[in-house]
Amino acid sequence: MMQVRTVEIWVGVFVAAGLAALFMLAMQVSNLTVVGDDKGYTVTARFENVSGLKVRSPVTVAGVRVGRVTAIEFDPQTFQAVVFMRIGAGFDQLPLDTSAAVLTSGLVGEKYVGLEPGGDMDVLKDGGEIKLTQSTLVLEQMIGKFLFDKAETGKE
Amino acid sequence: MLDWLAQLGRHGLSFFERLGRGHLLLLALLRGVPGLVLRPLLVVQQVYSIGVLSLLIIVVSGVFVGMVLGLQLYNTLVDFGAEASLGPVIALTLVRELGPVVTALLFAGRAGSALTAEIGLMKATEQLSGMEMMAVDPVKRVLAPRFLGGFIAMPLLAAIFSLVGVYGGYFVGVGLLGVDEGSYWSQMQSMVDFDDDVMNGVIKSLVFGVVVTWIAVFEGNDAVPTSEGVSRATTRTVVHSSLAVLGLDFVLTALMFGVD
Numbered sequence: 001m002m003q004v005r006t007v008e009i010w011v012g013v014f015v016a017a018g019l020a021a022l023f024m025l026a027m028q029v030s031n032l033t034v035v036g037d038d039k040g041y042t043v044t045a046r047f048e049n050v051s052g053l054k055v056r057s058p059v060t061v062a063g064v065r066v067g068r069v070t071a072i073e074f075d076p077q078t079f080q081a082v083v084f085m086r087i088g089a090g091f092d093q094l095p096l097d098t099s100a101a102v103l104t105s106g107l108v109g110e111k112y113v114g115l116e117p118g119g120d121m122d123v124l125k126d127g128g129e130i131k132l133t134q135s136t137l138v139l140e141q142m143i144g145k146f147l148f149d150k151a152e153t154g155k156e
Numbered sequence: 157m158l159d160w161l162a163q164l165g166r167h168g169l170s171f172f173e174r175l176g177r178g179h180l181l182l183l184a185l186l187r188g189v190p191g192l193v194l195r196p197l198l199v200v201q202q203v204y205s206i207g208v209l210s211l212l213i214i215v216v217s218g219v220f221v222g223m224v225l226g227l228q229l230y231n232t233l234v235d236f237g238a239e240a241s242l243g244p245v246i247a248l249t250l251v252r253e254l255g256p257v258v259t260a261l262l263f264a265g266r267a268g269s270a271l272t273a274e275i276g277l278m279k280a281t282e283q284l285s286g287m288e289m290m291a292v293d294p295v296k297r298v299l300a301p302r303f304l305g306g307f308i309a310m311p312l313l314a315a316i317f318s319l320v321g322v323y324g325g326y327f328v329g330v331g332l333l334g335v336d337e338g339s340y341w342s343q344m345q346s347m348v349d350f351d352d353d354v355m356n357g358v359i360k361s362l363v364f365g366v367v368v369t370w371i372a373v374f375e376g377n378d379a380v381p382t383s384e385g386v387s388r389a390t391t392r393t394v395v396h397s398s399l400a401v402l403g404l405d406f407v408l409t410a411l412m413f414g415v416d
Contacts, residue, residue: 004197007204014208018312021319022358028341029247029322030350058346065346 039089040067041126045100045113049135050081052111053102059085059113066091069113085113087124095120099132111136178374181295185373188293188300198297202305206267206369210313213266214259218317221254222246222324229325230333239333243340244347246325251348251357252413255318257405260364263310264397268372271302272393275376276386284377299373306372310365311358318357356412363408364401371397 050072059067067087075082087094097118104111124130192199225246233239275298278284284294329335348354372393379389
């Protein structure tokens with residue numbers, strides 16, 4: 001019977017190792033631990049331009065991730081992009097006059113929403129809207145503007 | 157000319173015949189699986205010979221695949237100053253594609269061929285018909301436990317492969333090439349999604365596990381009961397299951413990641 005027992009122990013070790021690997025993949029490799037998306041609250045912000053921002057892009061305050069973008073919609077009345085952000089339940093002290101900006105990590109990195117807390121005593125609630133926003137910098141427009149400025153100054 | 161047509165028809169018919177026999181066997185296997193609850197030891201033994209004994213080759217290949225990915229991707233990424241993306245790229249490649257696919261290919265070579273040879277030899281030495289004479293259903297007693305064992309072992313092996321590969325890439329990228337450890341893990345965590353990436357990889361490996369063990373068990377059971385027949389069946393198992401894995405991988409990838 002020793003043989004059977006050894007086999008059973010090895011299979012037990014194998015199954016445990018496999019499940020542990022899956023668990024490690026969930027915890028260490030993927031983002032299951034980062035922010036509990038289920039709990040928390042949703043706020044919206046309107047931007048003139050969100051090019052490059054995607055659903056699941058991070059939302060940060062002072063460089064710390066506090067939530068993620070859950071949806072990006074287009075408002076046909078104002079021609080603005082409406083970004084829905086799910087903020088983690090632990091970060092419910094954001095003032096009402098918090099401002100939002102679409103930023104880029106590094107020169108060509110991914111886009112994210114950076115929140116800049118204001119000084120208001122009231123805090124953002126579920127379904128609230130961030131009024132102060134700053135659109136993403138579109139590189140082509142910047143280069144175009146730069147070249148245009150150069151041409152203008154060269155003329156004088 | 158007519159001879160040629162007749163030959164073509166004969167090949168076509170035998171192909172569909174085999175396909176039909178294969179699906180009938182799959183049905184019989186699925187019907188045999190619930191009965192295994194009463195005899196878990198049979199399955200445990202198969203998980204041992206299919207899974208535990210494949211562990212060495214899976215772990216060693218996982219480490220080396222991860223290390224090679226680390227080296228190759230680093231050299232490409234560093235040109236763009238994007239070596240911080242090494243972690244997510246390695247993790248996504250492994251979890252989505254290489255983990256399930258390479259594991260399935262190794263699994264077909266290591267465990268699938270062994271299954272076919274074992275069952276084919278059992279058939280050639282008339283052990284299977286002997287069982288039938290004793291009113292023991294060989295599908296339930298011999299084939300179904302192997303099928304279930306492969307189904308259980310494959311996703312676990314793929315998960316181990318992916319994890320070991322991520323650490324292999326970590327060893328080369330962070331340990332040897334000097335990528336920042338924090339950015340390796342944090343970028344990985346921010347890019348890899350559990351539902352979209354890890355779970356889809358698990359689903360892939362489940363599908364591959366079913367396909368590879370099904371082909372292996374079928375080829376063994378369908379082998380011509382001679383030594384030559386068994387050797388041919390073993391070859392066919394490796395060739396067919398590898399092709400099936402690669403083909404299915406494309407279909408599954410297109411379904412999971414192709415359409416947003």
